[in-house]
Amino acid sequence: MGKLVEGVWHDVWYDTKSSGGKFVREDAGFRSWVTATGEAGPTGDSGFKAESGRYHLYVSLACPWAHRTLIFRKLKGLEEHITVSVVSPDMLEKGWQFDEPESLYGFNYMHQVYTKAKADYTGRVTVPVLWDKKTETIVSNESSEIIRMLNSAFNQVTGNSEDFYPEALRSKIDEWNDYVYPNINNGVYRCGFATTQEAYEEAFDNLFSALDKLDAHLATSRYLVGDQITEADWRAFTTLVRFDPVYVGHFKCNRQQIAQYEHIFGYLKELYQVAGVAETVDMPYIKRHYYYSHANINPTRVVPKGPVQDLTTSHGRESV
Numbered sequence: 001m002g003k004l005v006e007g008v009w010h011d012v013w014y015d016t017k018s019s020g021g022k023f024v025r026e027d028a029g030f031r032s033w034v035t036a037t038g039e040a041g042p043t044g045d046s047g048f049k050a051e052s053g054r055y056h057l058y059v060s061l062a063c064p065w066a067h068r069t070l071i072f073r074k075l076k077g078l079e080e081h082i083t084v085s086v087v088s089p090d091m092l093e094k095g096w097q098f099d100e101p102e103s104l105y106g107f108n109y110m111h112q113v114y115t116k117a118k119a120d121y122t123g124r125v126t127v128p129v130l131w132d133k134k135t136e137t138i139v140s141n142e143s144s145e146i147i148r149m150l151n152s153a154f155n156q157v158t159g160n161s162e163d164f165y166p167e168a169l170r171s172k173i174d175e176w177n178d179y180v181y182p183n184i185n186n187g188v189y190r191c192g193f194a195t196t197q198e199a200y201e202e203a204f205d206n207l208f209s210a211l212d213k214l215d216a217h218l219a220t221s222r223y224l225v226g227d228q229i230t231e232a233d234w235r236a237f238t239t240l241v242r243f244d245p246v247y248v249g250h251f252k253c254n255r256q257q258i259a260q261y262e263h264i265f266g267y268l269k270e271l272y273q274v275a276g277v278a279e280t281v282d283m284p285y286i287k288r289h290y291y292y293s294h295a296n297i298n299p300t301r302v303v304p305k306g307p308v309q310d311l312t313t314s315h316g317r318e319s320v
């Protein structure tokens, strides 16, 4: 784990001293958009037109943010149009690395992808990364924006017009995202990476009150926003599916398991059972990444065997 400073790799853990023991996630550095026409999106430069075969995703199967992009690639029929490289589950002193040299340039480390895009880059080397093979640069390393691109920019390429961010529901989706991101998606990391008791307890309380609220909402609402699956659900899903196998133990999110939440558990199973989604979930890889890579949290690097959890059984959500 570390970061680039003016293009040079430094092996440093997160600085929580300057924030009272709290983990604060850095903003992403590359913020352009692929669009249907190649015009600029809401931020960044123009010139990234949606074309088959032009783009490449760098992901970790463990990372909940990268996982979002894999789900959208799958559900939007983009597998034959956007290629993928998967990093090794083990993120060690040199950050994300590849088990085999990656296919585009033969790089062994993810930080080489960043310095290929910007030789003097300063910042964390995160996944996911959406790479443009044509101009040889990073389009975006912000998953919330990558999934919006995948949701709509390639519709003419794929003929798939399924919409997980429909105009009429946007304000409700945004509202849920703004609540779920700090308290749940990043909330588990704020528990696990806290370096003071106070910072941990604050994150823990926020996390479980948010999960309580989610459970109550899902008692009467089939999905987060009404009766159709939206982006807000996929953003929640990637954290919920990792919760019992990883976050309960490794990140000390142990007031209760998701399996003990009546409504969230059925909701998690239903999302898992959507065609194609289970194929994006690699639980042995996910567990190996967290328990092996964060040696300051788990110095023995022993990966727990449990829990035994079957997400393919009846979810019972039809009646909600």
Ligand SMILES: N[C@@H](CCC(=O)N[C@@H](CS)C(=O)NCC(=O)O)C(=O)O
Residues within 6 Å of the ligand: 001, 002, 025, 026, 027, 028, 062, 063, 064, 065, 066, 124, 125, 126, 127, 128, 141, 142, 143, 144
């Ligand atoms: N804003 C980014 C966050 C991505 C992120 O933090 N990814 C983590 C893995 S889950 C990462 O690569 N961390 C490496 C690091 O912080 O050095 C996004 O949503 O795309």
